[in-house]
Amino acid sequence: MAVSDHPQVVGRVGSWAHACVWACVAVMVWPALVCAQEKGGLTGEKGSSIKLTLRSRAPIAPNASRLEVVEKAVEWEGAETAVIVCDVWDQHWCKGANERLAAMLPRMNATIKALRAKGALIVHAPSDTMKFYEGTPQRALARNMPTAAPKAVSKTDRPAEPRLPIDDSDGGCDCTPQCSSKGPYPWRRQHAAIEIGGADAISDSGREIYNLFHQRGVQHVIILGVHTNMCVLGRSFAIRQLVRWGFDVVLMRDLTDTMYNSRRPPVVAHAKGTDLVVEHIETYWCASASSGDVLGDSSGPRIVFVIAEDEYDAKNTLPAFAKEELEKSLGAQCTFLNGNAKKTDMPGVEAVEEADLLVVYLRRATLPEDQLARLKRYFEAGKPVIALRTACHGFQNWLEFDRVVLGCQYTGHYGNGGATEVRADANAVGEAILRGVSPDRFRSPSWLYMVGPLAKSARPLLIGKCGDQPDEAVAWVNTYRGGRVFYTSLGHRDDFAIPQFRRLLVNAVRWGLDKPIPRDR
Numbered sequence: 001m002a003v004s005d006h007p008q009v010v011g012r013v014g015s016w017a018h019a020c021v022w023a024c025v026a027v028m029v030w031p032a033l034v035c036a037q038e039k040g041g042l043t044g045e046k047g048s049s050i051k052l053t054l055r056s057r058a059p060i061a062p063n064a065s066r067l068e069v070v071e072k073a074v075e076w077e078g079a080e081t082a083v084i085v086c087d088v089w090d091q092h093w094c095k096g097a098n099e100r101l102a103a104m105l106p107r108m109n110a111t112i113k114a115l116r117a118k119g120a121l122i123v124h125a126p127s128d129t130m131k132f133y134e135g136t137p138q139r140a141l142a143r144n145m146p147t148a149a150p151k152a153v154s155k156t157d158r159p160a161e162p163r164l165p166i167d168d169s170d171g172g173c174d175c176t177p178q179c180s181s182k183g184p185y186p187w188r189r190q191h192a193a194i195e196i197g198g199a200d201a202i203s204d205s206g207r208e209i210y211n212l213f214h215q216r217g218v219q220h221v222i223i224l225g226v227h228t229n230m231c232v233l234g235r236s237f238a239i240r241q242l243v244r245w246g247f248d249v250v251l252m253r254d255l256t257d258t259m260y261n262s263r264r265p266p267v268v269a270h271a272k273g274t275d276l277v278v279e280h281i282e283t284y285w286c287a288s289a290s291s292g293d294v295l296g297d298s299s300g301p302r303i304v305f306v307i308a309e310d311e312y313d314a315k316n317t318l319p320a321f322a323k324e325e326l327e328k329s330l331g332a333q334c335t336f337l338n339g340n341a342k343k344t345d346m347p348g349v350e351a352v353e354e355a356d357l358l359v360v361y362l363r364r365a366t367l368p369e370d371q372l373a374r375l376k377r378y379f380e381a382g383k384p385v386i387a388l389r390t391a392c393h394g395f396q397n398w399l400e401f402d403r404v405v406l407g408c409q410y411t412g413h414y415g416n417g418g419a420t421e422v423r424a425d426a427n428a429v430g431e432a433i434l435r436g437v438s439p440d441r442f443r444s445p446s447w448l449y450m451v452g453p454l455a456k457s458a459r460p461l462l463i464g465k466c467g468d469q470p471d472e473a474v475a476w477v478n479t480y481r482g483g484r485v486f487y488t489s490l491g492h493r494d495d496f497a498i499p500q501f502r503r504l505l506v507n508a509v510r511w512g513l514d515k516p517i518p519r520d521r
């Protein structure tokens with residue numbers, strides 16, 4: 001192998017010459033070199049800990065089938081933690097996959113670097129390319145460990161894994177036209193943007209990696225790389241096997257990507273397909289974390305409110321509510337967009353492109369096509385939406401919004417002035433999103449809307465009754481393009497004084513953002 005083909009080495013041993021020397025002497029004097037590095041700080045400050053917020057899914061109550069998101073803060077010893085960089089190849093057969101990876105590489109490398117500095121063992125696992133690393137000390141480190149027998153571990157606390165939530169049977173290329181997946185495969189090595197430290201390891205063998213972890217006393221494993229639905233789950237060193245071996249495994253959910261063709265079921269945007277696979281992993285295999293925890297640059301969720309109505313004073317009720325209920329407890333960064341008086345213009349609507357959650361309170365607005373297109377792009381991406389009251393007839397130039405996105409059919413209301421008795425839907429009692437809302441009934445000044453029948457994809461949460469009129473759902477959740485949609489026909493100015501209504505909105509926002517819903521406040 002030519003000198004210039006050697007993997008890049010960083011840290012104190014960062015030159016090509018060093019890498020070559022290491023390749024020759026590694027096997028003989030490896031333990032001595034490791035000690036030298038530790039003194040030099042290559043394996044991190046002593047006692048350095050890694051703080052993560054782990055996200056997973058758990059039943060809402062013992063033996064319940066419905067799940068909710070749960071978060072847990074952990075602090076791990078760097079020295080007991082390993083990072084597996086899964087199949088971050090120099091080149092994939094899919095052009096789109098290469099482009100998505102390229103966008104992630106700088107953050108991937110920064111995260112690996114930060115974890116290395118805290119003492120974590122970094123294992124580079126670019127499968128099928130071990131030949132490229134032949135003779136390097138990093139390869140020797142993984143290969144020369146004494147054999148350790150994994151103890152059989154059975155995980156009985158999780159349900160059996162069903163099929164993945166995306167159809168990847170066509171190989172998952174999302175390009176037009178599709179790339180050819182016929183071999184020979186183009187990957188030759190790990191992508192050069194990922195630096196390889198002198199004390200890192202290189203292996204694509206689960207058994208080698210197990211031996212190394214055993215030797216080093218590794219308990220926690222962070223896995224990142226591609227592709228979430230394939231190698232990150234299925235390789236001999238990847239999630240399923242690591243969990244079976246009993247390691248405490250965490251997927252870095254923002255540093256991974258799926259092979260998913262967005263024209264295949266469930267026909268959702270590519271990024272949404274990745275989200276769905278992450279959710280699957282959090283349900284059946286292991287928790288996830290975000291690189292923001294490692295790099296310390298995570299910020300609160302960005303919530304954009306789109307307001308244009310002239311009956312309920314939403315331009316005042318929503319900001320007041322957000323300030324009190326969302327900005328502090330969620331650290332949310334809220335942006336309020338107000339339409340003009342005629343509801344024909346929404347200045348600043350480009351803010352939706354950066355939104356993590358959209359709150360919509362519009363009534364018969366006729367927005368210019370380009371503004372409407374921005375909103376439609378948001379909904380098509382499967383991003384979360386909270387819609388209130390008049391939003392079911394929110395767009396005069398997009399009349400099917402209620403049926404398409406919200407999952408209802410608005411046909412009018414039962415007359416002004418009549419209060420609505422609100423109770424939980426029988427099938428929704430105990431749902432996380434109704435914590436602090438039901439089982440107590442409450443009375444809302446919002447007169448009852450005719451919105452039924454709901455779409456099959458919608459699940460009613462609250463039912464309203466007004467005098468002798470038939471029951472109507474007044475709050476439900478729906479799915480659009482894989483995204484979370486919450487709608488309530490409540491939202492009268494005076495509803496904002498009702499604790500259950502406020503709690504319902506707070507819960508809905510948390511649900512939309514995939515944040516845990518507290519059991520009590």
Ligand SMILES: [Zn+2]
Nearest residue numbers: 094173175179
């Ligand atoms: Zn492709």
